[in-house]
Amino acid sequence: MAVQVNTFDQLRDATAALASDSDAHFLGGGTLLVRQLFAGKLGAPTLIRCSDRGLREIRASASRVFIGAGVTMAEVAAHGDLAYLHVAAKSIGGPAVRNMATVGGNLFAPYPHGDFAVALLALDATVAVQSGYSPRDIPLESFLESRQSDRRSVVVGVTFRRPDGAGALRFLKATRTRTQGPSVLTIAAYLPQSGRRLSSPRVAYGAMAATAMRAKAVEAALNGKSLDEAGIADALAVAGQGCTPQSDPIVSEWYRKEVLPVHLKQLLLG
Numbered sequence: 001m002a003v004q005v006n007t008f009d010q011l012r013d014a015t016a017a018l019a020s021d022s023d024a025h026f027l028g029g030g031t032l033l034v035r036q037l038f039a040g041k042l043g044a045p046t047l048i049r050c051s052d053r054g055l056r057e058i059r060a061s062a063s064r065v066f067i068g069a070g071v072t073m074a075e076v077a078a079h080g081d082l083a084y085l086h087v088a089a090k091s092i093g094g095p096a097v098r099n100m101a102t103v104g105g106n107l108f109a110p111y112p113h114g115d116f117a118v119a120l121l122a123l124d125a126t127v128a129v130q131s132g133y134s135p136r137d138i139p140l141e142s143f144l145e146s147r148q149s150d151r152r153s154v155v156v157g158v159t160f161r162r163p164d165g166a167g168a169l170r171f172l173k174a175t176r177t178r179t180q181g182p183s184v185l186t187i188a189a190y191l192p193q194s195g196r197r198l199s200s201p202r203v204a205y206g207a208m209a210a211t212a213m214r215a216k217a218v219e220a221a222l223n224g225k226s227l228d229e230a231g232i233a234d235a236l237a238v239a240g241q242g243c244t245p246q247s248d249p250i251v252s253e254w255y256r257k258e259v260l261p262v263h264l265k266q267l268l269l270g
Helices: 011-020 033-038 073-078 080-090 115-122 138-146 214-224 229-237 253-269
Strands: 005-007 024-026 044-050 058-062 066-067 126-130 137-138 154-161 171-175 186-189 202-206
Touching: 005 011, 011 024, 011 044, 011 126, 011 154, 058 080, 058 186, 066 080, 073 080, 080 115, 080 171, 115 138, 115 171, 115 186, 115 202, 126 138, 137 138, 171 253, 186 253, 202 214, 214 229
Parallel strands: 005 044, 024 044
Antiparallel strands: 058 066, 066 154, 126 137, 126 154, 171 186, 186 202
């Protein structure tokens, strides 16, 4: 199997090369793409790499955060300004995987993986993608719905508003084996409060649909409520609304639906 690897210093050159070759694939950390390659699912492709520094940047201001698509999970887990994402980053594989797996690559992780994307969805992140000379921003929710339809664009990074207050972002990953294994389900919740009442909360699930999804019924039920047994009761009652989980070798669709309210309650009550 002949594989050609082309490396470019500038992202615009890499995207131009990607656009000109229908058999080309962009190579980031390689934890997903290389597995497909050795499984014979890509034929004899051209792999496009890019050493542009912007892909490895983390910029955290007082209000906004940018994480480059090439930043690894290990780098996120070690960054002092990203403490609210440490649990999510550490849930991705073991140390060897986290040293290679990238933020951009996790947005393409197939069901039931992609746990880091769940946390980003709860943070209302936008995705910068580039197919020409300048990037364009797409809401993460929209990006996930169409991520397989545009192979000619490259993910540059993600941007989101810095969470307000310690503990405002909560993350839970349920597995059947080790903590970093495939998900039974994943839940991330951004829970800002005003006067001890939730104000525009955002809740996202992983492994409860084909991609990470917003739990909009739960968000509506939580808005304006307190984080206690009585305040979350309505949210638990609609926990599975809109979910379409699958059965796989890890666990059944039925089991995912049954345990979802249990884990959601655990997350919300801390």
